Amino acid sequence: MASIDLDKxxxxAWADKSLPEVLAAPVSALKGxxxxxxxxxxxxFGVKTVGDLADxxxxxxxxxxxxxxxxx
Structure with missing residues (x-):
């Protein structure tokens, strides 16, 4: 399984959140x-969350x- 530096x-504001919280977060939680x-x-595209974007x-x-x- 690949690892990822969440700070990057x-x-x-989202770097210390749990993975489920991040996946439910708005895509603006992603840096940039x-x-x-x-x-x-x-x-x-109807994308509201980080999880939606991933899917x-x-x-x-x-x-x-x-x-x-x-x-x-």
Missing amino acids: VLDK VSDRQGELLREA LKFVGWAKALAALDAAK
């Missing part, structure tokens, strides 16, 4: 994602394509 991917960008994700099929497709490219 979460805004400071503004409230406005979070709103645009909600409008475009977004387009994210999965993009990751699969990147993995295929890396494997060549």
Whole structure:
């Protein structure tokens, strides 16, 4: 299982939260994602939380394509 440095991917206010809390958090909890960008994700794809973003099929497709490219 891959590890991740939460301080590098979460805004400071979310870095000490539990994983379930982070997954239920708005996408703006991710470092570099503004409230406005979070709103645009909600409008475009219905993404409201970090968990929703992780489950977004387009994210999965993009990751699969990147993995295929890396494997060549």
